[in-house]
Amino acid sequence: MISAVHGLGTPGVVAKDDGDCAEERSARKQTQLNRAPIDEGVRDLVHQFREFLIALWLSPGGQGLAFLTIGTVLVVCATAAAQVGLNAWNRPFYEAISARNFFSFLYQLLVFAAIAGGLLVLNVAQAWLREMIKLRSREWLTRDLFAEWLKPGAPARLAGAGEREA
């Protein structure tokens, strides 16, 4: 990930004369200067996210969170499929309207009720899964934190940990 970010910054421009080249060099230097804190931030974020995943994976709640995540992926796939179905439904629905075919119109409304009802259930399931992932991950990270802080000898380690915790 980080190497990809570096790779992006290498311009493959061939300068025509030295004036352009110097300009190019200074521009490159500037982008590198600006990028340093961003790179550091990205590295920090990746590191924190890895720690977050490891702590959750090792906690007893890891399995439940894995199920919630799998459930979310399945719900998103089902939602995509239902959206495609809804898009396809538009054509017969508008054809029934333009033909002023009342019974066909009613039938298409029933089809819509089935598709939209399914999508509504999926929406609610997705919202519930999202909130549960938030809740469970926070719960297990807190438990992990309690366990870390209440380890024997934790108060002694705290003295040297001030900067990292701040």
Place this chain on the structure above:
Amino acid sequence: MRLPDSPGPAKEKRRLGLGLEKVVAIARDIVDATAKLTWVTAGYGWVSIVAPLLIASPAYFSTKLSFGELMVVVGAFCQVNQSLRWSVDNFAVLAGMARGALQSH
């Protein structure tokens, strides 16, 4: 500094655990309430796709409206609906603000 092997940490762990259980139980209620609210907010969105056509259909099928007029009616409904659905979309945010106001008393 010698650290005590007393039941202090275990007791503290139990106390923190009890506090956490309470917070988690409340958060769980919020999760369920959010899911219930989604029935309304998402359902409102899906119904509003066919609602204007359904409402205008008697006039259309009795040939008082042309197809073009029907589409204009639908467009007008959607525009008004888009403008007025702010409160539906932001109900959860408003509920959060109300909670904050209640807590500050």
